[in-house]
Amino acid sequence: MAARITTIRTTTTIIPGEPPGPGEYAPMRFVKLLSLFGIAALSMALALSGAAQEKKGGKAAEKKAGAKQAKAAGDAEKGAEVYKTNCAVCHFADKTTKRIGPGLAGLYKKEKLENEKPVNDDNVKAVILEGYGKMIPFKEKLDEKQVADLVAYLCTL
Secondary structure, eight states: OOOOOOOOOOOOOOOTTSOOOTTOOHHHHHHHHHHHHHHHHHHHHHHHHHHHHHHHHTHHHHHHHHHTTHHHHSOHHHHHHHHHHHTTTTOOSSOOSOSSSOOOTTGGGSSBOTTSOBOSHHHHHHHHHHOBTTBOOOTTTOOHHHHHHHHHHHHHO
16 A cells, blocks of 8 residues: 655635635634734734833833923924034934044934933033033024024934
């Protein structure tokens, strides 16, 4: 008697509403559908747990969010022009690499500025206006609106 070899299909395309194909068992299609729904459910659970963690953060989460809200105070598009005119000579906008001053990519994602102060709108404005290290102060060159626009732009980096 000859040995019988059975081939098992390892990939199956699930088409809702169609009967299983030859050699395909209906329970396997059900398991595959469950795994797809399971992945979606897991993704939602992770998203909800992240939202719950933010709520638990309380004042710390609010403080962090408040620090990043310069976008409403100024116009980032106008800030980009202020940046090109006054800052691009010394700072990269798209890199963290030092040019003359530090690169500003991801500035608001950092914990501290070069002067060891926390990254927030007030401290960024202070560095722009007063200068720090080799950076010259811009309080005589930029008005309040330009500084607000510049800070809004820096938030987008």
